[in-house]
Amino acid sequence: MNEYDNPWLHRLKWTYLLLVVLTLMIPVLYVMYISFNANGFGANDYVFTLEWYGLILSDEILIGALRWTLTLAVVVTLIAVPMALLAAKYYKTADKKLFVVFLLLAPLFVPPDILGSALLVSFKNLNAVFIWLGDGLGTSLFDSWFRLSFMTAAIGLIIYTLPYSFVVILITMGRYRKEQTEAARACGANGWRAFWDIEFPQIRAGVFSACAFTVILVFNEYTRTSLLKGGFDTFTTVLISQMLNTGMSPQSYAMSALISFVAIAVIGSIILITLIRAETLARIARGKPEPVTP
Amino acid sequence: MNEQTAAAVEVRNLSKSYGNFVALKNVNVTIAAGEYFVLLGPSGGGKTTLLRTIGGFQKPTSGEILLHGKSVGHLPPDKRPTTMVFQAYALFPHMNVMQNVGYGLKVAGLPKAQIAEKVDHALQQVGLTQFENRKPHELSGGQQQRVQLARAIVLDRDILLLDEPLAALDAQLRKDMCLELKHLQEKVGITFIHVTHNQEEAMTVADRIALIASGDLVEVGRARDIYRAPEKSFTAGFVGENNILKGEALEVTGTTATVDVAGSKLRIDTRGLSVEKGQALTLSIRSECVGLEQVNGDAPASDGMSIVGAYNESVYLGLTTSHLVRLPDGTEMVSRIIADTEAALPPAGAAVRLHWKPDDIRLHVQ
Numbered sequence: 001m002n003e004y005d006n007p008w009l010h011r012l013k014w015t016y017l018l019l020v021v022l023t024l025m026i027p028v029l030y031v032m033y034i035s036f037n038a039n040g041f042g043a044n045d046y047v048f049t050l051e052w053y054g055l056i057l058s059d060e061i062l063i064g065a066l067r068w069t070l071t072l073a074v075v076v077t078l079i080a081v082p083m084a085l086l087a088a089k090y091y092k093t094a095d096k097k098l099f100v101v102f103l104l105l106a107p108l109f110v111p112p113d114i115l116g117s118a119l120l121v122s123f124k125n126l127n128a129v130f131i132w133l134g135d136g137l138g139t140s141l142f143d144s145w146f147r148l149s150f151m152t153a154a155i156g157l158i159i160y161t162l163p164y165s166f167v168v169i170l171i172t173m174g175r176y177r178k179e180q181t182e183a184a185r186a187c188g189a190n191g192w193r194a195f196w197d198i199e200f201p202q203i204r205a206g207v208f209s210a211c212a213f214t215v216i217l218v219f220n221e222y223t224r225t226s227l228l229k230g231g232f233d234t235f236t237t238v239l240i241s242q243m244l245n246t247g248m249s250p251q252s253y254a255m256s257a258l259i260s261f262v263a264i265a266v267i268g269s270i271i272l273i274t275l276i277r278a279e280t281l282a283r284i285a286r287g288k289p290e291p292v293t294p
Numbered sequence: 295m296n297e298q299t300a301a302a303v304e305v306r307n308l309s310k311s312y313g314n315f316v317a318l319k320n321v322n323v324t325i326a327a328g329e330y331f332v333l334l335g336p337s338g339g340g341k342t343t344l345l346r347t348i349g350g351f352q353k354p355t356s357g358e359i360l361l362h363g364k365s366v367g368h369l370p371p372d373k374r375p376t377t378m379v380f381q382a383y384a385l386f387p388h389m390n391v392m393q394n395v396g397y398g399l400k401v402a403g404l405p406k407a408q409i410a411e412k413v414d415h416a417l418q419q420v421g422l423t424q425f426e427n428r429k430p431h432e433l434s435g436g437q438q439q440r441v442q443l444a445r446a447i448v449l450d451r452d453i454l455l456l457d458e459p460l461a462a463l464d465a466q467l468r469k470d471m472c473l474e475l476k477h478l479q480e481k482v483g484i485t486f487i488h489v490t491h492n493q494e495e496a497m498t499v500a501d502r503i504a505l506i507a508s509g510d511l512v513e514v515g516r517a518r519d520i521y522r523a524p525e526k527s528f529t530a531g532f533v534g535e536n537n538i539l540k541g542e543a544l545e546v547t548g549t550t551a552t553v554d555v556a557g558s559k560l561r562i563d564t565r566g567l568s569v570e571k572g573q574a575l576t577l578s579i580r581s582e583c584v585g586l587e588q589v590n591g592d593a594p595a596s597d598g599m600s601i602v603g604a605y606n607e608s609v610y611l612g613l614t615t616s617h618l619v620r621l622p623d624g625t626e627m628v629s630r631i632i633a634d635t636e637a638a639l640p641p642a643g644a645a646v647r648l649h650w651k652p653d654d655i656r657l658h659v660q
Contacts, residue, residue, distance in 0.1 A: 179384040182351055185371040186378040186455075187398030187445065197397070201388045 028260050035257035040250045052254035059251045065238035066255070072150065072225075072234065073218040076157045081210050083158070084165030088173050091166075108163045116156060116227035123152050123228070153229035160224055161217045165210035172206025212266075219259070235259075301363070302327040302453055302485040303348060308357030310343050310509075317343040319509040320357070325502075327362075327452065330479050330486045332500035332517075334493060336532065339507040341489045342457055348487065349455045350374045361453065377446040378455040382462040384442060385430040391417070391441050392426040398449045416448035419478065436467045443475075447482055454479075456488040460495060472498040493533050497521065505529050522580075527658035530578035535616075537584065537627045539577040543569050551657065552598070553577065556623040561598030562657050569659065576658040581630040583654035586617050588640045589647045600649035603627060605640040619646055 034041050038049035057063060087104055094100050107115060127146035134142035146152065176199060184194035200207070222236045231237045239256070242248055303325040310318040318340045325331045333341035346352045348359055350371035359367055366374050377398070386394050392413055399409040417423045420440040430438055439459055446454050459475070460468045476499045479486045490496050496503050496517065503520045505512040505528070513520065513529045524530040531538055541555035551569045553560050555577065562577060569575065588605075595602050603619040606626070617629045617639075627648055640646055 177383040179380045179382075180386055182371070183378070183380060183384040183386070183442075183445075184397070184401075185351075186349065186376070187449065188372045188401045189397075190370070190372055193401060197401075198386050 031253055032257040032260060035250070035253040037250075041248065041253065052250040053258065055251050056255050056258070059249070059255075061238060061242075062235075062249075062251055062255050065233065065235045068150075068233050069219055069235040072154060072157065073215040075150075075154050076161060076218050077211050077214045079154070080158045080161045080214055081165050081169075081207060084162050084169055084210060085207060087162075087166050088169040091170060092173060092178075104166050105163045107159050112160070112221075112223040113227070115159070116224040119152070119156050119159070119224070120148075120227050123148065123155075148229055150229070153225050153233070156224040156228040157218055157221060160221065161214045164213055164217060168210040168213055169203065169206045172203045172209075176202050216263070301325065302329070302361065303331075303487065304358075304360040304363075305344070305348070306358040306360070308344070308347065308359065309355045310340075310347060310352065311355045316509050318347070318354075321506075321509075321511045323504055323511055323514060325485060325487060327485055328483050330476065330488065330499055330501045332496040332503045333487065333489045333506055334496040334500075334503050334533075335491065335506040335512075337491055340509040341491075341506040344506065345455050345457055345487060345489045348453075349376050349378050351378075375451050376453040376455055377449050377451045378457065379439070379442045379446050379459045381458040382435075382438075385438055385445075387430050390427050390429055391422065391433070394430070394441055395426075395444045395448055398445065402449075412448050413444075416444040419447065419481065420444045420474075435463050436471060439463065439471065443478065447478070447484075451484070453485045453487065456486060458489055458491070460490070460492075468492070468495060469498075475499055505532060507532070523656065524578065525658075527576040527578060530656065530658065535581040535628060535630060536578045537581060539579070539625060539627075541575050541577060543571055543573045543575055546571060551575070553657075555601060556603075556621040556625060558595055558601040559598060560601065560655070561652075562655055563652070564657055567657060567659050569657070573659070577655055578658060579650055579655045581616065581628040582614070582632075583650050584627065584629040585649045586619070586629040586631065587647050587649070589645050591645060595647055595649075597649075599652060599655075600647050601627070602645060602647050605642060605644045605646045607642065608639050617646075619648055 035052060036048050036050070037043060038047035038051060039045050087100075091097060091100050091104075110118075123146045130142040130145050134140055180198050180202075181194045184198045185191070189197060219235060221234070222240060225234050226237050231241045235255075239248065239252055242252060301324045303323075305321055305323045308318055308321040309316070321340075321344060333344060335341045343352060347354050348361075350366065350369055350373075354367060358365055361375055371378075386397065389397065392410075395416055396409045396413045399412055404412075413426070414423070417426060420443050422437060422440050422444065425433060425437060425441075430441070433441065439462075442459070456475075460471050463471060472495050475486070475488070479499070486499075488496075488499060500517045502514060503517050504514045505520065505526075507528060513524065513526050515525075520529060521534050524533060524536075527538060530536040539555045539560075541553040541560070543551050544554050544559065545552040546564065546569050549564050549566070551562055551564050553562055553575055560577065589602065593602070601621060603621040606618040606620050609616045609618070611630075614630045614632050617631065619627045619629065621627060629648055
């Protein structure tokens with residue numbers, strides 16, 4: 001706080017910040033709360049239980065959806081993040097940056113249902129073309145290439161997540177000086193070695209953040225996934241389908257709460273470790289004398 | 295420099311263009327092994343482009359580069375017998391000093407014990423043995439540049455390229471580091487090619503200097519020759535504080551030309567240059583070679599080694615004082631004198647005579 005600031009204004013800012021956090025977190029906290037209720041959602045009586053958590057593993061639909069979503073998240077992350085990294089590296093050296101950034105960010109500005117429908121039509125047409133090609137060649141080898149499947153959902157999600165990864169990586173890359181790559185090359189490192197030894201450690205935080213962001217986006221996504229595969233496969237589509245058709249089961253609340261717990265714990269740990277590391281480094285630096293000129 | 299020494303670097307007919315912009319025009323230069331060679335010139339003149347092309351960071355548009363007699367135009371930086379020190383920001387921030395200096399050796403696959411030994415030796419050479427565990431941000435600017443130097447010399451390469459290595463340092467530190475660089479080069483005995491726009495820095499370290507401007511290699515020579523006897527008028531204008539005078543040849547007798555400058559007839563050695571009567575000429579004379587005395591009347595001097603003008607003002611510079619004199623044609627001449635007296639100066643507008651020795655003034659035909 002600035003010494004000239006009004007202390008009440010300072011407190012007001014903190015109160016505002018807490019209110020924002022609470023507004024964001026209340027729905028999540030509420031789901032956590034009811035996941036421990038033996039009587040389920042909407043019941044008048046609240047009886048604490050861990051039963052629903054125990055039953056998660058026996059809910060095959062939920063576990064299947066979770067497995068499907070995790071696989072999708074891993075595949076999309078493994079493809080989208082390296083693509084975004086390459087794109088960001090190209091962007092840094094490109095002459096016509098505006099054109100490149102427009103192309104890469106374009107999917108962000110297309111509404112999800114329009115992008116999903118466009119891809120759906122494209123895949124259906126491609127599928128028809130491939131079947132026709134296979135028929136012409138007398139083989140059924142091409143019949144299932146673009147049938148709505150894991151692959152079509154993955155392609156849709158790669159298109160969706162790549163711009164986000166690109167932006168996140170680009171932000172951390174902004175601080176990187178190309179002189180360091182040139183210095184590494186002057187020391188005898190080839191292009192890959194210079195990237196891996198010198199550039200990657202400095203943009204690692206951005207790459208890992210892009211990975212985390214991609215996983216979260218895949219878990220959250222409904223429209224594109226349901227259009228490109230169907231409404232009963234990923235965790236989100238299963239939850240929404242359940243809610244629309246039969247209402248959410250207590251296990252679903254427990255699973256949602258569990259995922260929220262894990263996400264909060266992971267992100268909280270990262271923040272905590274970062275803060276502790278920064279403090280440790282600052283303490284070490286304070287212990288050393290000031291640089292002597294020259 | 296030993297004239298018989300084999301060339302470490304040969305640049306032949308080198309040109310480099312970026313679209314319509316020509317950064318280097320048909321440059322030819324030879325640098326001997328073990329020489330401290332400086333590329334000097336104004337910003338944007340092409341000296342860094344030449345250095346980076348030698349280092350393999352830029353491809354020439356045409357021409358050839360030979361390092362120790364072998365053409366290297368097709369080789370990337372890591373395959374050339376060169377290494378480089380950059381202006382700034384080139385230390386690896388996530389590595390400490392020891393790791394920075396040992397990086398090239400690690401890439402080369404040397405055993406850890408050997409790396410540690412070589413790094414220790416390199417740090418001793420640059421006087422940084424106490425700093426091996428520090429990160430770059432915990433070092434001063436001068437120390438960071440020393441780490442870069444250690445990182446380069448530890449590789450035992452034959453040619454060290456330095457791209458304005460002292461530009462980010464303050465004036466005093468730059469002076470100190472200049473001498474250290476010179477001593478280091480003498481100690482390690484490899485070829486140093488150093489880019490700078492600072493002539494004092496160039497004079498301090500260079501065996502030879504190449505002046506580069508607008509993509510052209512203007513002049514190459516020993517530091518003393520470049521300063522005292524510039525061949526080209528551009529060199530005279532860029533190096534030192536030269537008075538550049540425009541005139542017209544009135545008469546040529548043997549090796550002496552009489553040149554009309556602002557109404558005065560100056561006699562000058564043609565240095566074997568072809569001069570014809572009526573030809574427009576440029577003369578240069580260093581300001582510290584110009585003496586000043588007050589005269590009565592403003593009649594043109596007739597000895598051929600002086601010129602009369604109106605005293606304008608003086609600028610006290612500590613060690614020297616510059617006296618500014620306006621010639622009848624409006625040209626301003628400077629006489630720089632080592633004097634720190636409070637003696638009375640000529641009043642503004644007073645007639646003064648500027649004079650010099652015959653060998654101090656030089657003729658340029660371009």
